[in-house]
Amino acid sequence: MVLERLQVRSLGIIENVEVNFGPGFSALTGETGAGKSLLVESLELIAGGRASAELIRSGDEKLVVEAWFDRPASECLEAEFDDLGVPTADEIVIRREVTAAGRSRCWVNDTAVTVGGLQRVASHLLAIHGQHEHYGLAEGDTQRRLVDTFGDLGAEASGVHGLWQRWIEASGEVRRLETARERRRDRMDTILFQEGEIDALAPTIGEDDTLRGRRLQLRHIARLQALTSDVVDGLGDREGAVVEELGRAERSVAQIAECGVDVEELLRLVTEARVISEEALREVRVLGGDLREDPAELDGIESRLHLLETMMLKYGGTLEEVLDHRERLRAERAELLKVEDRLESARKNAAAALEAYDKAAACLQSEREETSRAMAVEISRVLERMDMAGTLLNFHWTARSEEESPLKRDGLPVAFGADGVEEVELLLAANQGEDLRPMARIASGGELSRLHLAIRTVLRQRGPSQGLTLLFDEVDSGLGGVTAAALAALLAELAFHDQVLVVTHLAQVAGRADAQFKVKKTVTKGRTTTTVTAVEGEARNREVARMVAGEAVTDATRSHAAELLSPTRLSRKPK
Structure with a gap:
């Protein structure tokens, strides 16, 4: 992918600058204070760096930075777009x-x-490499990814990630079931209380209707006795x-029948009436015999009905609904x-997932440590x-x-x-005899930038490029002569x-670039403005x-400049 165009408005002393970049190696040159750092700042804003209202040009309401990139064929980037709705x-x-109020917006x-x-x-x-590192080497996650890239450990790292996800899901199920428990x-x-309450009462369907009927009898026993007595009489x-x-x-x-009259049917009916009357008399006498006042039974019925009705209020309108409950x-x-x-099963699954993760992570870590040692050696060779x-x-x-x-x-x-278990920190001793210390604390901006260049170089030697736009700032700080030429060759x-963009003060570096942009500061009508011009x-x-x-340019320096520029006019092939 290529940064094709960069437009910057109202940033520092930049009023309005537009730069059209091409592929390959571009050098940004100019006097100290001309505004090269502002171009770096603009790309840091594009990369999501910290924004401040102090960056806005005096008198303006807001600064605007826009960057146009050609679209790369990247599944990861497509996934980011889908996730962000872009x-x-x-x-x-x-x-x-x-804005001047300090508000930052991004599109x-x-x-x-x-x-x-x-x-x-x-x-x-x-990727920006320099003193204001935003995507860089100072972060352990970045260092780990670089090691994985160098060692071609992407498949192993993906495997560990998948096993970690499996453990996350399994342990989440354990927590869900523990909460459920x-x-x-x-x-x-x-449940036990309600079930025990119903079982203790042991209701039966229709029991309440039966009890209400018996209660009605007991409440009217005297009247029933009188009525049955009348029936018996x-x-x-x-x-x-x-x-x-x-x-x-x-x-x-x-x-009558004896007198020869056919009254067989009449006799049957009268006889049947007598038999029925006798049966009715016996039934009513039994009924009357059972009708006795029983206050204890009435109290028991009242109590039982109260319990049943309370149960029905709690668990259903009928005893059938209570039993269904x-x-x-x-x-x-x-x-x-x-x-x-299920909880026991989930715990076993989580333990198995963790064991598989641990085993894979340990294997990956062993490979990372071996890879990082080899990587450190190769980086050191490039740094030389x-x-x-x-x-x-x-x-x-x-x-x-x-x-x-x-x-x-x-x-x-x-x-x-x-990403695994172990965290990584890149330790550096830039001078012989010094102890190894965290790189982020002791490396200068130039050293950081050169370290990045070395890392990018060894990664390129190991496999295909990610196709990034790489900005190096201060990469040539403190260098000159043969070393500057070697640096320029590495960048080329x-x-x-x-795509490589380099902010440089070295002619050797600028001379190897495919394109060069001069950053210049001018004063017009009392206002200082930065311009950026492609020089050819x-x-x-x-x-x-x-x-x-x-x-103090002389014919000799112009001749030397022509010599420095000559490699850019040659058809070069990557090594």
């Missing part, structure tokens, strides 16, 4: 605004994104009662009891070409302790994540695979000559 297009346009392809979203997109397009304890208490206990009269009638009909409780209790079984001979590098790997972590190393709980080699042909020769000799 539409794809033939090119990628990033816009950053900072990618005219879609507003957060600064974090911008950083995610820009990390696939742009805690809830189950409270719910189980409720009417049927048989008094003279002329029904049974007695029907018996007399039956005998009379029999006598009990069955639901039993089913729920059985289901809750299965939580323990840039006047950093004797520089010692060491990728220091350590496991960070974390209380209650389920993963143990040497018996101690350690932190772990998607790197530019065969990545004789104008470029003059600029390189100025870089060689300052303002």
